[in-house]
Amino acid sequence: MAKGDVVEQNVQGGARVSAPSGVDLGGLILDSAPQKPGETVLRWSSRAHSIEEIDRELSRMWAIPKLVARVDGEESRHIAARTSVMNLVVVARRPEIGERCSATIQELTGRHPSRTLVVSTGDPDGPAWINAHVQAHCILPREDAPETCAEMIYLTAGGDAGRHLGAIVEPLLIHDLPVTMWWPGEPPFRLPLTAALLRITDRLVVDGASWGGDGLARLREMAEAMDRLRLTVFDFALVRQSRWREAIASIFDTPECVPYIRAMRRISVTYATHDPTGAPGSTNVVKPVYHAAWLASRLGLPIVKPLTPLSTPVSGRHRASSRPGPEPMHRGLTATLREGRSDVAVYIRPVMSGMPAGTTLRVELLAERRGSELRADVTAEAGTVRVRVWEDGVELLERVFRAARRTDVDLLAEAIEAGGPDPVAIDAIRVASELIAS
Amino acid sequence: MRDLRLAHEGKRRAVTRPVENPLREGLRLERMPEPFAFVLFGGTGDLAHRKVIPALYQLWRTNLLPHEYALVAVGRRPYTDDTFRSDIRASLDKYSRTLPVDEEAWAGFAERLTYHQGDFSDPASFDRLVQRLQRVEREQGTRGNALFYLATHATDFPEIISQLGRVGLDHEVHGGGWRRVIIEKPFGRDLESAIRLNREVLKVFREKQVYRIDHYLGKETVRNLLVFRFGNGIWEPLWNRRYVDHVQITVAESIGVESRGAFYEETGASRDFLQNHLMQLLALVAMEPPASFDADALRDEKVKVIRAIAPPTRHDVTRDIVRGQYGGGWVEAHEVPGYREEPEVDPQSETETFIATRFQIDDWRWAGVPFYLRTGKRLPKRASEIAIQFNEVPHRLFREATGDPQPNLLAMRIQPDEGILLRFGAKVPGLGIDVRSVNMDFTYGSSFSVDSPDAYETLILDALLGDASLFTRADEVEEAWGIVTPIIESWADMPPPDFPSYEAGSWGPEAADHLLARDGRRWRRI
Numbered sequence: 022m023a024k025g026d027v028v029e030q031n032v033q034g035g036a037r038v039s040a041p042s043g044v045d046l047g048g049l050i051l052d053s054a055p056q057k058p059g060e061t062v063l064r065w066s067s068r069a070h071s072i073e074e075i076d077r078e079l080s081r082m083w084a085i086p087k088l089v090a091r092v093d094g095e096e097s098r099h100i101a102a103r104t105s106v107m108n109l110v111v112v113a114r115r116p117e118i119g120e121r122c123s124a125t126i127q128e129l130t131g132r133h134p135s136r137t138l139v140v141s142t143g144d145p146d147g148p149a150w151i152n153a154h155v156q157a158h159c160i161l162p163r164e165d166a167p168e169t170c171a172e173m174i175y176l177t178a179g180g181d182a183g184r185h186l187g188a189i190v191e192p193l194l195i196h197d198l199p200v201t202m203w204w205p206g207e208p209p210f211r212l213p214l215t216a217a218l219l220r221i222t223d224r225l226v227v228d229g230a231s232w233g234g235d236g237l238a239r240l241r242e243m244a245e246a247m248d249r250l251r252l253t254v255f256d257f258a259l260v261r262q263s264r265w266r267e268a269i270a271s272i273f274d275t276p277e278c279v280p281y282i283r284a285m286r287r288i289s290v291t292y293a294t295h296d297p298t299g300a301p302g303s304t305n306v307v308k309p310v311y312h313a314a315w316l317a318s319r320l321g322l323p324i325v326k327p328l329t330p331l332s333t334p335v336s337g338r339h340r341a342s343s344r345p346g347p348e349p350m351h352r353g354l355t356a357t358l359r360e361g362r363s364d365v366a367v368y369i370r371p372v373m374s375g376m377p378a379g380t381t382l383r384v385e386l387l388a389e390r391r392g393s394e395l396r397a398d399v400t401a402e403a404g405t406v407r408v409r410v411w412e413d414g415v416e417l418l419e420r421v422f423r424a425a426r427r428t429d430v431d432l433l434a435e436a437i438e439a440g441g442p443d444p445v446a447i448d449a450i451r452v453a454s455e456l457i458a459s
Numbered sequence: 460m461r462d463l464r465l466a467h468e469g470k471r472r473a474v475t476r477p478v479e480n481p482l483r484e485g486l487r488l489e490r491m492p493e494p495f496a497f498v499l500f501g502g503t504g505d506l507a508h509r510k511v512i513p514a515l516y517q518l519w520r521t522n523l524l525p526h527e528y529a530l531v532a533v534g535r536r537p538y539t540d541d542t543f544r545s546d547i548r549a550s551l552d553k554y555s556r557t558l559p560v561d562e563e564a565w566a567g568f569a570e571r572l573t574y575h576q577g578d579f580s581d582p583a584s585f586d587r588l589v590q591r592l593q594r595v596e597r598e599q600g601t602r603g604n605a606l607f608y609l610a611t612h613a614t615d616f617p618e619i620i621s622q623l624g625r626v627g628l629d630h631e632v633h634g635g636g637w638r639r640v641i642i643e644k645p646f647g648r649d650l651e652s653a654i655r656l657n658r659e660v661l662k663v664f665r666e667k668q669v670y671r672i673d674h675y676l677g678k679e680t681v682r683n684l685l686v687f688r689f690g691n692g693i694w695e696p697l698w699n700r701r702y703v704d705h706v707q708i709t710v711a712e713s714i715g716v717e718s719r720g721a722f723y724e725e726t727g728a729s730r731d732f733l734q735n736h737l738m739q740l741l742a743l744v745a746m747e748p749p750a751s752f753d754a755d756a757l758r759d760e761k762v763k764v765i766r767a768i769a770p771p772t773r774h775d776v777t778r779d780i781v782r783g784q785y786g787g788g789w790v791e792a793h794e795v796p797g798y799r800e801e802p803e804v805d806p807q808s809e810t811e812t813f814i815a816t817r818f819q820i821d822d823w824r825w826a827g828v829p830f831y832l833r834t835g836k837r838l839p840k841r842a843s844e845i846a847i848q849f850n851e852v853p854h855r856l857f858r859e860a861t862g863d864p865q866p867n868l869l870a871m872r873i874q875p876d877e878g879i880l881l882r883f884g885a886k887v888p889g890l891g892i893d894v895r896s897v898n899m900d901f902t903y904g905s906s907f908s909v910d911s912p913d914a915y916e917t918l919i920l921d922a923l924l925g926d927a928s929l930f931t932r933a934d935e936v937e938e939a940w941g942i943v944t945p946i947i948e949s950w951a952d953m954p955p956p957d958f959p960s961y962e963a964g965s966w967g968p969e970a971a972d973h974l975l976a977r978d979g980r981r982w983r984r985i
Contacts, residue, residue: 267491270482274493282480319481405526420600421526422491445485 058161061127064170065157070150072192075174078155082172107437108200109135110190112218116141116177118205123173127158128430129437136172136195140186143179150179151189187217199223201437207232210242219250226436229258229307230379236307237328237457244454247447255436257429258307259315259446262381264424265399266315268406269384272397275418278410281388281395285320287366288313288358291383293374299352301330305379306354307453309369312384313356314453319445322358322365327458331355331368356456367456376401492923493636494527495604496595498588500579500619501611502532502543506643508550510674511610514915517556520564523920527600531591533575533584543574556913571599579615585622592628603636606922613645617659624663631668641670641922644735645726646931649947650940657933666933670922675736676929677914677921679903680877684743684845685752687871687879694869695748697849699824704866706830707846707983708740710873711838713790715963716812720803728782728814729943732834738765738939739931740873741830744845745820754927758935765938767822776949781970782956783813785837788963795837795963809955812836815971817978818942831975833982837963842985843873857884857894865896870983877911878902 065082069075109126113119119139126137143150159170178189194200202218203226209215219225232239247254273282290312296303310328317324331353353370374382386397396411406422427435497515501507512532518524532543548569551560575591577584595601607623609616620640623629631638642660647653660669675681688694697703710732716723723731742761749756771780786797799806813835820830849867868882879901887893903911921929931939950956960968966982975981 266482270480271493273480273482279480282482316482319484321481420494423522423526425522443485 058164061158061160063156064159064168065155067155069153069155072151072189075153075155075176075193079172082155082157107135107198108194109137109437110194110200110202110218110222111137111139112186112202112204112208113139113141114206119175122203122205123175125429125433126173129434135201135437136174136193136198138174138176138190138193140176140178140190142183142186143177145180145183147180149182151182152177152179184214185217186214187221190218191221194221201226203433203436205231207239208243210239210246216246216250219246219252222252224253224255224436224439226255226433227257229256229311230261230305232305232307234305235302236305236379237310240307240310240450241454241457244450247450253442254446254450255439255443256307256311256446256450257432257436259311259449260432260435261427262308262311262315264406264422265312265381265384265401268399268408268420268422268424269316269386269397271420271422272386272408272410272418275410277412277417278395278397281390282320283360284363284388284390284395285316285322285358285360285365285386286363286389287368287385287387288316289368289370289383289385289387290381291370291372291385293376293378293380293382294371295373295378296371297373299371299373301352301354304371306369308379308381310354310453310456311449312381313367313369314456315445315449316386317358317367317456318448318452320360322360324356324452324455325359325364326357328354328356328367328369328456331370491523491525492528492920493604494525494600494602495606495636495923496592496599496601497528497530498592498605498607499530499532500607500609500615501534502574503534503536503538503546504610506610507532508547509554510913510915511608511919512547513551513554513556514913514919516551516560516564516568517913517916518920519568520557520561524923527602529571529573529595529599529601531573531575531588531595533577533579533588535576535578537576538574540573544569544572547572579611579619579622582622582625585626585628589626589628601636605636605638607638607640608919609640609642611643613643613648616642616656620660620663629663629668637668637925638664639668639670639922639925640664641672641919641930643672645730646671646735646936647940648725648730650937650944653936653940657937661933667927669933670918670927670930671932671936672918673735673739673931674914674918675873676739676931677916677918678873678877679911679917680871680873681740681743682917682929683877684740684871685757688744689748698847700826700828702849703828704848704850705828705978705980706741706744707848708737708744708830708832708844709846709983709985710736710740710834710843711841711966711985712834712836713838713841715785715795715837716798716801716804718802720801723812724804724808724810727810728812728834728836729947733814733816733832733946734939734943735931737832737834738942740845741765741818741832742935744847745825745830747824752928754930755932757928758932762932762935762938764820764822765935765942767820767825768818768942769821770941770945771949772945773949773952776946777953779817779974780946781813781815781968781974782811782950783815783835783960783968783971784808784810784956784958785812785835785961785963786959788837788965790837790839790964797959797963798837799959809958811950811956813838813961813967813971815967815974816946817974829978831980831982833967833971835961835967838966839964840985841875844870844983844985845873846870846983848980848983857892868983876902 067078067081069078111119111122111126113122119141123137123139143152154175156173156175157170158173159168161168174193176189178186182189200222201224202222205228208225208227227243229236229240229243243254246252272278290309292304292306292309294304316322353368355369356367358365358367372382374380376382380401382401384399388395393413398409400407401424404423404425406424408418408420408422410417499507499511512530515524515530519528538546548560548565551565552558573595575588577587592605596603605628607628609619611619623640629638640660647656688698739761742764746760746764749760784798787800788795798804798810798812799808813833815831815833818830818832820828847869849869851866865882870880870882872878872880881899882896883899884894885897887895918929921927960970972982
């Protein structure tokens with residue numbers, strides 16, 4: 022058969038396609054149902070058991086860029102060439118986590134085409150082995166456009182290979198494209214395996230609010246790794262609070278409040294717990310700690326005394342103004358910051374609530390200046406964040422910010438879209454780590 | 460935000476000025492406009508229904524507008540709030556960028572939508588508007604901030620501006636909060652009227668309050684042009700007379716004048732597209748790098764480059780400017796009438812529906828590099844692009860090679876299929892040396908399938924945040940008219956043109972091809 026001849030072959034899904042001769046269509050899947058714009062479909066799926074085989078499958082997959090599919094006897098669209106703007110590596114400790122993450126990623130195929138590697142480890146005993154599924158997920162951006170496809174590699178490594186994931190992942194990355202590593206669950210930052218993976222990473226995506234216990238030890242480890250490996254970290258826990266930060270910042274956009282920004286005396290953060298004892302360590306407090314850390318870092322308030330368990334109830338003077346809502350339990354954490362010659366007290370306190378544990382419910386600020394005081398009360402309500410400010414007991418302003426809850430898809434998209442390192446996030450994480458240093 | 464204490468004391472708030480707020484750092488992308496009232500003049504018009512209100516709805520839907528926001532649409536028709544809301548809902552069902560309309564978002568959006576009936580020439584209507592805005596401020600906490608959007612016929616602009624001034628709605632001290640005005644194009648119909656209109660506007664508003672909108676500047680690819688030029692290190696060294704042979708800018712439309720015959724009779728391609736869209740694109744391509752992305756720094760550079768184009772003399776107009784008008788023909792498989800047969804068009808009309816120009820920028824960077832601009836209606840397709848044609852290699856090493864290698868070219872497609880293409884020569888695989896031109900093609904669609912925001916969404920949000928970078932300044936408008944007005948005036952003194960001069964569905968009159976052929980060049984096939 023002459024080079025360039027077109028042959029017809031049967032492929033998975035029962036359809037027939039025509040392609041240049043010599044092209045192996047082994048893994049091709051054609052869905053005879055018409056594809057709708059915006060809908061992701063699986064176009065290729067094959068298996069591999071070594072890095073070489075994965076490479077070969079990827080080459081085979083893209084060796085048919087000008088493929089013309091015939092569905093139901095009619096010539097259909099060209100399948101587009103691959104598109105990648107980044108490498109996305111998901112480290113999933115358990116297969117079900119990997120599946121959940123890949124569902125999230127597939128929603129982003131059209132938005133951020135990437136080469137995605139979902140890696141997990143299998144049985145650590147016995148000889149080294151690799152088991153991989155190589156897939157192409159394609160999306161039709163709009164009716165008259167060619168399909169855009171992105172690669173997804175599900176890889177499980179067992180035996181010794183599972184202890185050297187970095188060596189497996191690195192050769193599979195598309196060179197010169199940034200590497201984002203999404204690590205759902207708890208990254209063991211101090212293990213050599215983790216360090217090897219983080220060394221090839223430009224951006225680490227985690228969710229500090231999902232960590233066990235109070236999450237603070239893990240937060241400290243992450244901050245160390247961030248400095249040691251010059252890593253950019255994108256923590257969902259910090260990003261979820263962006264509307265809170267917007268709301269708090271808006272207080273000091275008001276000229277009457279501006280002079281108080283350098284006169285902070287108390288920062289109090291109340292969070293939801295499901296533990297009636299409110300004992301330290303029973304609820305993840307990464308989000309409330311981030312609030313205090315963000316304020317301390319932006320306002321340049323050095324730490325005098327890091328966070329310690331609160332042994333006594335909050336005194337009357339330091340109670341917020343008469344406000345509705347449940348009283349916090351007399352436990353929590355406290356720290357001291359410094360503003361000029363004055364101390365700034367930090368309180369992070371639990372309150373029983375039906376909201377998810379660790380959710381910030383209220384941020385209160387107290388500032389004092391020349392015999393006057395400014396109190397700000399920022400609270401979460403259904404889908405909104407409400408700001409109220411009083412100067413010497415007289416209500417000065419009230420403002421409501423819409424704060425719709427963001428899904429993992431939204432947050433991952435934001436992590437991917439964010440440019441280089443975010444100095445504000447770096448500072449907040451670093452100060453959070455210093456706050457819990459003891 | 461309710462300004463409770465100040466309201467109790469009967470005090471007016473001082474103007475809010477930007478102050479140093481360290482908590483704002485890093486929040487740029489998350490920044491939300493302050494509370495505000497959006498006052499839309501021409502609220503029942505086509506532009507409001509197709510573009511402005513759908514853009515506001517999108518911003519609302521994506522949580523980019525504050526909770527304390529109100530839309531007051533001003534129009535002459537006798538609507539109630541409810542009938543107006545139903546009308547807007549019907550338009551959103553048709554024109555919203557994302558369909559179906561999100562019911563939950565719509566409920567919140569509709570709540571903030573009210574209608575104010577009034578004639579733009581009736582002072583009483585503006586007195587009532589003041590009361591209405593005070594009520595909106597009280598009830599919805601808009602804090603005295605107001606953005607006035609003039610989506611009316613251009614002849615209404617001076618009256619509306621003057622009335623806003625009369626009732627003090629321009630005044631940031633008296634009203635509290637900020638006051639801004641967005642003015643739609645056309646901004647004037649020649650240099651003199653633009654100067655007059657600027658004078659009228661600036662009698663009432665300060666320049667910093669005025670946002671002259673040219674929606675082309677809000678398009679993603681146009682904004683990307685700035686990133687492409689100044690966010691990459693490899694282009695700027697080539698971006699000058701030493702490496703560039705010439706530049707072509709095309710804004711082609713396949714549609715005719717549709718229902719805008721009367722409007723188009725008064726404007727023509729020179730006023731409708733050349734003075735604004737094309738001149739803006741030229742300025743962005745040719746300007747020097749601004750010191751910052753600050754609005755004035757950017758606009759200073761644009762003004763400088765437009766100023767470096769000598770206003771065409773009558774001789775220049777005869778030699779370097781081509782006008783045309785379409786006759787009947789076929790466009791995209793449909794037979795279409797000629798311009799003179801369109802509704803509300805004079806059967807003897809001399810209005811141009813096509814213009815092609817050759818401009819020279821007399822500055823150090825571009826001396827001797829022609830900029831060819833063309834725009835027209837009823838061209839074969841809707842396509843806009845900027846093409847930078849680089850010089851040929853100084854020595855043709857592969858002159859014996861077969862094939863037809865073209866000089867390098869960089870094309871930035873603005874619509875459709877937004878993207879960037881680089882053409883270069885490559886060896887055809889084989890034993891001989893056969894060089895062909897190949898394209899390296901970047902399309903937004905395949906690299907970022909995320910929907911780009913509509914230009915109006917981008918620009919309205921910018922205006923709400925007080926960022927005027929993508930709006931035109933008074934001097935910029937006048938400088939552009941300074942180039943276009945002599946062309947229009949020269950034509951008025953010339954014998955009537957031989958119209959129609961091109962067939963609908965063609966790339967314009969033959970004279971446009973001669974304009975480049977004379978220089979040994981040709982228009983790019985788009």
